Amino acid sequence: MTQAPHQQKETAVSAVLYAEVQQFYGRHMRAMDECRVADWTGDFMPEAVFATNARPEPQRGRVEITDNAEAAARQLQEKGTLRRHCVTTLEVQQGTGSTLLARTYALITRTVVGGRSELEFVCTCEDVLVRHEGRLFIQHRQVYRDDLPKD
Amino acid sequence: MTQAPHQQKETAVSAVLYAEVQQFYGRHMRAMDECRVADWTGDFMPEAVFATNARPEPQRGRVEITDNAEAAARQLQEKGTLRRHCVTTLEVQQGTGSTLLARTYALITRTVVGGRSELEFVCTCEDVLVRHEGRLFIQHRQVYRDDLPKD
Amino acid sequence: MTQAPHQQKETAVSAVLYAEVQQFYGRHMRAMDECRVADWTGDFMPEAVFATNARPEPQRGRVEITDNAEAAARQLQEKGTLRRHCVTTLEVQQGTGSTLLARTYALITRTVVGGRSELEFVCTCEDVLVRHEGRLFIQHRQVYRDDLPKD
Numbered sequence: 388m389t390q391a392p393h394q395q396k397e398t399a400v401s402a403v404l405y406a407e408v409q410q411f412y413g414r415h416m417r418a419m420d421e422c423r424v425a426d427w428t429g430d431f432m433p434e435a436v437f438a439t440n441a442r443p444e445p446q447r448g449r450v451e452i453t454d455n456a457e458a459a460a461r462q463l464q465e466k467g468t469l470r471r472h473c474v475t476t477l478e479v480q481q482g483t484g485s486t487l488l489a490r491t492y493a494l495i496t497r498t499v500v501g502g503r504s505e506l507e508f509v510c511t512c513e514d515v516l517v518r519h520e521g522r523l524f525i526q527h528r529q530v531y532r533d534d535l536p537k538d
Numbered sequence: 539m540t541q542a543p544h545q546q547k548e549t550a551v552s553a554v555l556y557a558e559v560q561q562f563y564g565r566h567m568r569a570m571d572e573c574r575v576a577d578w579t580g581d582f583m584p585e586a587v588f589a590t591n592a593r594p595e596p597q598r599g600r601v602e603i604t605d606n607a608e609a610a611a612r613q614l615q616e617k618g619t620l621r622r623h624c625v626t627t628l629e630v631q632q633g634t635g636s637t638l639l640a641r642t643y644a645l646i647t648r649t650v651v652g653g654r655s656e657l658e659f660v661c662t663c664e665d666v667l668v669r670h671e672g673r674l675f676i677q678h679r680q681v682y683r684d685d686l687p688k689d
Numbered sequence: 690m691t692q693a694p695h696q697q698k699e700t701a702v703s704a705v706l707y708a709e710v711q712q713f714y715g716r717h718m719r720a721m722d723e724c725r726v727a728d729w730t731g732d733f734m735p736e737a738v739f740a741t742n743a744r745p746e747p748q749r750g751r752v753e754i755t756d757n758a759e760a761a762a763r764q765l766q767e768k769g770t771l772r773r774h775c776v777t778t779l780e781v782q783q784g785t786g787s788t789l790l791a792r793t794y795a796l797i798t799r800t801v802v803g804g805r806s807e808l809e810f811v812c813t814c815e816d817v818l819v820r821h822e823g824r825l826f827i828q829h830r831q832v833y834r835d836d837l838p839k840d
Binding site for chain 2: 402403405406407409410412413414416417469471472473474475494496498500501502503504505506
Binding site: 553554556557558560561563564565567568620622623624625626645647649650651652653654655656657 | 701702703704707708775777778779780781792794796808809810811813835836837838839
């Protein structure tokens with residue numbers, strides 16, 4: 388608790404870019420929650436890495452990410468579970484090179500029709516985003532579920 | 539799960555419009571949660587339709603929407619319940635004609651003073667917004683509570 | 690419930706300012722949640738006032754705010770608790786003079802590793818923000834926890 392206060396200004400990233408990242412997550416999370424797996428995994432670069440403390444090893448490449456996403460979507464649909472990734476508290480910074488660093492908090496809810504909606508997990512997400520063919524893609528994703536050990 | 543990845547770009551809606559829609563919901567939800575019914579229903583066009591899977595029939599017109607909103611506000615106040623509509627994960631698209639299509643996830647919390655805050659519902663909301671006299675209004679609202687059957 | 694509908698337009702605050710305030714909260718809340726106390730309290734003006742219905746008296750000045758923040762951070766770290774302030778539903782208005790009035794809803798979650806994440810509190814926050822040396826600072830903060838009496 389002895390660090391100096393940051394000097395960072397909020398103007399480092401333009402309002403245009405900030406809104407674009409918000410739109411990106413709005414579309415991206417809806418695709419996942421509606422089990423449109425190809426839409427969701429289409430937001431990752433082909434060589435993207437997706438690391439999470441819910442798995443022992445990072446997922447490497449869109450093919451592996453897609454396989455896991457399809458399995459997860461199947462599970463949700465078999466159980467009749469609705470899951471929502473509610474994205475909040477976005478912070479966007481310039482990353483290295485031409486990348487963007489986007490940090491979010493996600494409240495993940497779980498509902499079975501006829502039951503009550505529950506807070507299933509709270510996650511922090513740190514994405515490295517790159518622009519390719521005029522739009523944003525995820526190059527690297529690091530997710531931490533608060534309820535699981537970080538390492 | 540065999541659909542092609544979407545080609546949509548995030549630049550379809552300007553940052554100015556995206557921020558305007560965010561401000562709209564900030565004000566709109568606060569009006570509802572603070573039981574300022576006229577402020578809240580004043581955001582609907584006179585002929586607006588409000589459909590939700592929590593009611594068998596859509597509410598048609600601002601007068602009907604207002605009657606129901608006043609009844610709901612009275613109930614909250616009689617029970618001493620605070621309700622918050624926490625809006626997240628906004629996605630805005632151009633709709634047909636000059637309309638906007640705004641999709642949100644809402645986490646609705648319920649608190650009685652002295653008790654614990656609870657997640658009451660999770661809703662998805664899809665609004666058709668129109669510009670009229672220089673500001674946005676709701677022309678059509680479709681809300682789905684995740685815990686109730688969709689049809 | 691007899692008030693006239695508001696005439697306010699969403700264009701009162703620019704998209705640039707709205708995005709800047711969102712970035713501010715993204716950084717500010719993360720600093721608090723990661724127990725980087727100096728980063729967090731560095732967002733208050735030296736003479737800032739922080740009032741909350743969780744304390745009998747407002748905290749006056751950055752020094753007092755820092756003392757309390759350090760105590761809170763220590764408690765969290767001793768108990769191994771992760772807390773997240775998930776900011777939603779931002780509304781920004783011009784305040785008096787050159788200030789901004791920023792209203793948010795915060796969902797505060799609490800997690801102990803190995804347990805389940807819980808909704809700990811729901812708060813409304815009203816900040817008076819001022820621009821100083823090219824960035825935003827908090828001049829006055831009023832927080833209300835929904836589960837505690839307002840006065």
